[in-house]
Amino acid sequence: MTTRFKVCNCNRTMPLDASAGSALGAALGTQALPVASQLCRREVGAYLDTLQGSDQVVVGCTQERALFSELAEQRETTAPIRFVNIRETAGWGAQAKQALPKIAALLAAAALPDPEPVPSVDYVSNGSVLLIGPSSRVMPWAKRLSAQLDVSVLLTSGFGGEAMLERRYPTFSGQRIRIAGWLGAFTVRWQQSNPIDLELCTRCNACIAACPENAIDLSYQIDLTACTSHRDCVKACNAIGAIDFGRAASEREKAFDLIFDLCDQPLITLHQPPQGYFAPGEDVVRQAEYALQLTQLVGEFSKPKFFTYKEKLCAHSRNRKTGCNACIDVCSTAAISHDGDHIKVNAQLCAGCGACTTVCPSGALTYAYPRASDLGQRLRTLLGTYRKAGGRQPALLLHSQERGAELIVALGRLAGTGAAQGMPARVIPVDLHHVAAVGIDVWLSAIAYGASNVLVLLTDEEAPQYIDALEHQIGIAQTILSAFGYEGRHIDLLRAASALELDSELQRPRPASVPAEAAVYHVTADKRATLDFAFGHLLDHAPVRATDIPLPAGAPYGAVAVDTSACTLCMSCVGACPESALIDNPSLPQLRFIEKNCVQCGLCEKTCPESAISLRPRLLLDERATQRVVLNEAEPFHCIRCGTPFGTLQMMDNMLAKLATHGAFAGNLDRIKMCGDCRVVDMMQNKQEMSILELKR
Structure with missing residues (x-):
């Protein structure tokens, strides 16, 4: 669908002229854009002419949205109309003359199609x-x-x-x-x-x-x-x-x-x-x-159902032992509860904050409206258009659609009167239903796409646990970026309860270093797949080729360490692992591990009866991450009757030592040394012998 853009300098209060219209047209891949001065007044005819036909119309004004919408209704136009604020976010402020790349980016993002509909909650x-x-x-x-x-x-x-x-x-x-x-x-x-x-x-x-x-x-x-x-x-x-x-x-x-x-x-x-x-x-x-x-x-x-849940990926619990409790702990509406070995999300109570999807290590919970892929496309469009228009060192400002948007508009109006500096030219606002809905996968993808900073605006509407979760996620992401040798602080929280506080906070971040080449991959609904893409691109262009990065406790990547002197290879951990990171060997008594699959949920650690397992958070990015590594192995114990291997020698020794003094087992220790089949045969033969003795009596 062709898009027509209408831009106005709001009675010449923004530095937009004919040359700016030509630059905007080049960045947007269209002809030069005519720049109006009073589109909502004496030049309204130019707007009405644009409504002819069925092409999409993007109007760079939200101040007169009601008027423009009413005029479109009167014309009974079939053209879809979208509105984007370029005045308070770019055109008014101390750096308005340098904000042309940002204006182009905002116009391009406004032209993107709406996210596909999702199921509703009634x-x-x-x-x-x-x-x-x-x-x-x-x-x-x-x-x-x-x-x-x-x-x-x-x-x-x-x-x-x-x-x-x-x-x-x-x-x-x-x-x-x-x-x-x-x-x-x-x-x-x-x-x-x-x-x-x-x-x-x-x-x-x-x-x-x-x-x-x-x-x-x-x-x-x-x-x-x-x-x-x-x-x-x-x-x-x-x-x-x-x-x-x-x-x-x-x-x-x-x-x-x-x-x-x-x-x-x-x-x-x-x-x-x-x-x-x-x-x-x-x-x-x-x-x-x-x-x-x-x-x-x-x-x-009705409201959108903001989440999707993939039960098979959930690392919450196994056999009534709790591993990952991150989503339950972070939810501020009590919408998430235990449901056996998995979690249950009450869609009626869910407020759509998305914090549960941000902290979920496995991707079992994902944000559905907009989907991660829709948000990824939006960020790529913003950053790509900004770069095409000649912009440098862009920063994304993630803010809520309610309180965050109010502060940005209020700041823009103060800047229009000279009472504040306003939005820096390199800071591109990105509105979200809630800032907690976006986490490490999208942040690192934004850095890979060329954003020198990702700024998350906190106002007075966030629950304390959301802030804790965001700070923890930022700590993990920043650790990885620093290990790769990218200089500066890339991801940061801005805290503001007023427009003037926001004005001060926006001056604080400094551009951080990014890959020399922007990534071209797409953000997907699979969180860990998206992170793999981001890690790969960031590593390929990193000043330091770090492939083994220690991470803070609670990170969703890492290894497990096994105390081989305590481990009996009972394989309880294998049965508990929800991600198939811990696996056995059908042919040999071996405990094996695939690090790439591990989400550090801790179920193996809590399930192990010998307390032989501990977690080691880290990010491994070489071939070892996908290899099957043997963590422990032992000499097999052979059935004393048929010679078939079953269990391990260490496990059998431990079992015999514990049962030797037990009255119910002391007289049948040899049967414990038999495999399952031989144990049944031995029991049947013993029963037969007892029956024959009874008959002889």
């Missing part, structure tokens, strides 16, 4: 909402929301003086509240501890009149500190049965579509709570904001 909400918290906070919001939502109330405290004469909506009271689920499917459990059940109470006031201690008021809950338990209220309630002092914290359970948690402290403490759960606490501004969002969550909703 939600259905009928608008049933539970408000939880003290009555003084809950009841006013219940009254406001009841006109639009199906309201229920769960009161936790503060009953005194809060009148509840009308039964407008289901009202409960209780403590020890537990919430599970997601939008449209929440389950709430609590303990009904007060003697008066607000759902059964008719508000007749008979209990209030009967109570001599005035322990009951119009909140219809008993102040147990004032009550002397003479039970006059129970008699007054009579057959209604709303008052029961024998209620021993009975548990109740209800289902709701939405939760409005107005407690002082959130009942769900996850960094990323499930969709449909809102906990503004006592902040009245956030209460109003979240209440508005609640009213909009009625109907059917």
Whole structure:
């Protein structure tokens, strides 16, 4: 499909002119681009002319996206229209005159096709909402929301003086509240501890009149500190049965579509709570904001299924022994749980951060939207176009589509007024659903494609465990690059909570050295295959040909060391290894190892009954990585009856030493020295002999 580009210098506030249009056209492989000054005003006709036909249109402006979209609708055009911000990201700032290669790169990336669709995750909400918290906070919001939502109330405290004469909506009271689920499917459990059940109470006031201690008021809950338990209220309630002092914290359970948690402290403490759960606490501004969002969550909703899971590659557990727990530990939504020897990901709870795919050593979990291949193509396009336009030492700034994008736009607007330096000309922004979704395979591929820096922008939205995971991954990647002799710091975290902080952080990174030739391979869905491509290219062009690189603990590459004096070659480790890195020899008692397959999950170490195995994190890049190396071997033990080899001499000696004093085995040690077939024959013969002796008697 042909792409038409429309570029505007925004009333001459950006250094774009006819010569710049010619340079952009050359970099994009098209004719010279006409540069407008008021594309959204007096030159709008040029934009309308571009809409004729079915060619894709890329507009270098997001400020007037709504206007351009509306004009396209009025024209009933069939041309796909895309928008890209070149003003705040490149055209405004202290280095705007040097930003032409970046503008070309951004325009080229905007012209790429959309990622292929992926399966969706669906939600259905009928608008049933539970408000939880003290009555003084809950009841006013219940009254406001009841006109639009199906309201229920769960009161936790503060009953005194809060009148509840009308039964407008289901009202409960209780403590020890537990919430599970997601939008449209929440389950709430609590303990009904007060003697008066607000759902059964008719508000007749008979209990209030009967109570001599005035322990009951119009909140219809008993102040147990004032009550002397003479039970006059129970008699007054009579057959209604709303008052029961024998209620021993009975548990109740209800289902709701939405939760409005107005407690002082959130009942769900996850960094990323499930969709449909809102906990503004006592902040009245956030209460109003979240209440508005609640009213909009009625109907059917969907989101992409952000991950794919390949169970066969998972190194989580074997035989109920846990090896790799990285994805479970890093997940901020509690969407990942144990499922036997593998993990289970709840797609409804998954927020799409992708941190699990970043820390997964085997590639069992991969990010699906966009796929790694789509992101790889985008990076290649950005860096290739930037280089073609004459740019040097590019840096990629990976940022989130929400808070990160807001900071970049805010910085650009400050730069437009001269209040900040703005985005450096060599820094190319790359928006992601979440920065934690990209890890070592994509980072190193970006370096192989020619990026001198990969910068990850952290704002105030990342969970602490995400930051820890990113720092660990960066440590591994930087160790490898430094071992290859590439100078400088290639991958770094930038931390900013405001536009001015971002402005300062962007001035800090310095260009690092990269391969003299840009890689041409494609990022694939197979994480370790992509890393093999990256290692190969980086090594081929490295100043230092390092093929044995020690790595930090927890790295996904390495060897295993075996204490041969302790190892009995029981092969438990072979059965536990999920990646076929440890293998046996069907012909000989040998433990063999293929280092390339090892993901350092530690299952072999934890499974070994003799504690004879330890991990050695490293990256081996020569022919030894694919060879079958013998870690331990022993003299086979031969069956004393038929001579067939089975087990090892060391294992047999250990077994006989342990069983020699055991009453059940001491008299049958010779049978232990037989192979399985001979052991059965010996048992049958012994049974026959016993039968003959019985007959003779």
